[in-house]
Amino acid sequence: MIRFLLSRFLQGIVVILAVFVITFVLQKLSPTSPFNGERNVSAEVRATLESYYGYDKPWLVQMWRHIKAFATFNPPDCVKSPGRGVGEVISQAFPVSVALAVPALLIALAIGIPLGAIAALRPNTFDDHWATATATLGICIPSFVLGPLIAMIFGLYLRWFNVAGWHDSADWVLPSLTLGLIYSGYVARLTRGGLRETLAQDFIRTARAKGASEPVVVIRHALKLACLPLLNFLGPTAAGLLTGSMVTETVFQIPGLGQHFISSAINRDDTLAVGITLLFAVLILVFNMLVDIIQAALNPRIGLKS
Amino acid sequence: MTLAPPAPPKALIESPWRTARRRLFSNARSVTGLAFLTLLFAFCIVGPALSPYKQTEQNLDNKTAAPSASHWMGTDPLGRDVMTRTMYGGRVTLLVGFVATGVAVAIGVIYGMVSGLVGGRTDSAMMRVVDILYAFPFLNFVIILTAVLGTHPFLVGAEAWVLDKLSVIPALKGAATDLGFNASFLLLFAAIGAVEWLTMARVVRGQVLSLKNQEFVTAARSYGAGTGRILLRHLLPNVIGPVIVYASLTVPGVMLLEATLSFLGLGIQPPASSWGVLINDGAQRMDTAPWLLLFPGVFFSLTLLSLNFVGDGLRDALDPRSIR
Secondary structure (H helix, E strand, C coil), rough: HHHHHHHHHHHCCCCCCCHHHHHHHHHHHCCCCCCCCCCCCCCHHHHHHHHHHHHHCCCHHHHHHHHHHHHHHCCCCCCCCEEHHHHHHHHHHHHHHHHHHHHHHHHHHHHHHHHHHHHHCCCCCCHHHHHHHHHHHHHCCHHHHHHHHHHHHHHHHCCCCCCCCCCCCCCCHHHHHHHHHHHHHHHHHHHHHHHHHHHHHHHHHHHCCCCCCHHHHHHHHHHHHHHHHHHHHHHHHHHHHHHHHHHHHCCCCCCCCHHHHHHHHHHCCCHHHHHHHHHHHHHHHHHHHHHHHHHHCCCCCCCCCC | HHHHCCCCCCCCCCCHHHHHHHHHCHHHHHHHHHHHHHHHHHHHHHHHHCCCCCCCCHHHHCCCCCCCCCCCCCECCCCCCCHHHHHHHHHHHHHHHHHHHHHHHHHHHHHHHHHHHHHHHHHHHHHHHHHHHHHCCHHHHHHHHHHHHCCCCCHHHHHHHHHHHHCCCHHHHHHHHHHCCCHHHHHHHHHHHHHCHHHHHHHHHHHHHHHCCCCCHHHHHHCCCHHHHHHHHHHHHHHHHHHHHHHHHHHHHHHHHHHHHHCCCCCCCCCHHHCHHHHHHHHHCCCCCCHHHHHHHHHHHHHHHHHHHHHHHHHHCCCCCCCC
16 A cells, blocks of 8 residues: 555656656647736836746756746746745635536536436336437537536526626535536436446345345445446546636636636746646546555456556 | 250359448448538538529628528528528538548557557557556647637638638639638647547557458468568458447547537637527527527537437447447
8 A cells, every 4th residue: 555655756856857858848839938928017117027037047057946836836926927926826816616516526426326326227218218318418528618508597597696706605516417417418428337347246146146236236246337437537537626617616706726727827927827737647546546555446357557 | 855954053152342331231320420511411411503693791780580491490690590500500510620631540440550550568568658648638728729729820821821721723723712721720630630549549549459360361471471461461451340330439538529629619600600600699698589590500419429320320330249
């Protein structure tokens, strides 16, 4: 276990470093510096800004400065708002994204798992067909179509919630519902696939042969293995949701990490964009590791691969 | 005594492609998907010629009009016909979807084949890279890339080069101009192609690994076939089934990525517009003109649904061992 964690940790450092370098180089590919875009900025002010953020130094020096700053959890200021640290923006936006992500995941599981289980337990029946069709539909409606539709129905016509914004305590409902409905499609598909595959295996036949009732077979024997594909999917998905769904937050104008990332990329707020990307990469790594550990606990045959 | 001519031998064994086709067409969902896609292609490709309006034709006397007999899907705030714009947007979305998938497939097939054929340490190193890349926040990369490179002089040069090459065939050049082809298309082809190849590489590599030690490859080698010939004549035909399956399953993902970027204002740039652009326009005016959102949104969702149906059908037809 300790070897596993250690090797994952070292691997993680390499990945994070690679993610940083790629993001940095992508930003440097730009034909303009982030300080050129602004009007009414005198050459003098620009030069001051460039030296404040170290943009007058060679690339490698800039990179090293950034690596040092992020590695010591002391990230630089946002390029577009001097004096405001990247860490400050992230620590304000992260809780907002989490407040959307947690209910969204719960909605996705609450709808998806029963739907997938119905489909898997009655294969090739009418129930299977409608459940699978509903799940596929959920996958195929993009969030930027479903989001506005939900906002239109519940916000504009029924007036149950605000159409957009982050002012009331109930403003998480519509974006979480959007995300939950979409991910429930994937959850249902994976549950169905995993359960069907597991139910066809020999140990299930054995369990039935020794007289276990159908609910016991499904819940005690099949479910543990059947949720492995789902678990694999949930790792990166949870990481993605926690760092903010860029599209859904943009649709509902939620000041979470996703929306901050989009605007930082568009406005060339380079340091903020790097910071959010790095946080995303860290979360993906952490969740993948958690998934691996849970997987090994559920299925001893898998074990911890380092 | 005359002998009756021998009866022609009856085909006892169906060719694999025939089996696949039969399976595909006996699957109700993939037939529905294919039918919808056929209609959609006709709508997007032939439609503009039949439409009395042009994509950019404005009529400020009839702006934001609800669907009517003269404008079946209504008009937008500039008085442009939504149906005609949906046709052109569909052309762009389909074009980007298929070309970017082509780029991704090419990268994935080459990477996977090399990895599988070379084997050994190179193979494990190459696959390790793929494993690691799976954990990368690619959407972030693509967004930064499209935001940063949108105005890069290199892209403008590439656009001029492509238009110059296209002008060899005037009809093609005309179609490209009509569509509003510009540098943002090229950026999307490259950016999406660069991130969607991972699964393809894994699939192809697995296939090559399982094939390369089989007797027919040894046989080919024994009569002196070189690596290139084995690759092209013996391995590629056997890999092509799974490649088709995963390519068809990649197309909807690619289209979704394009539309997402366009929705965020980072994808297709004016004068062209894709469904993502139209949906974004519609989402901003859903309170006064819901048809601006509904029509492109429904078209796009149905297209993704059909592509998924066809992809699943192809998988069942070409790769019968796989369990969904």
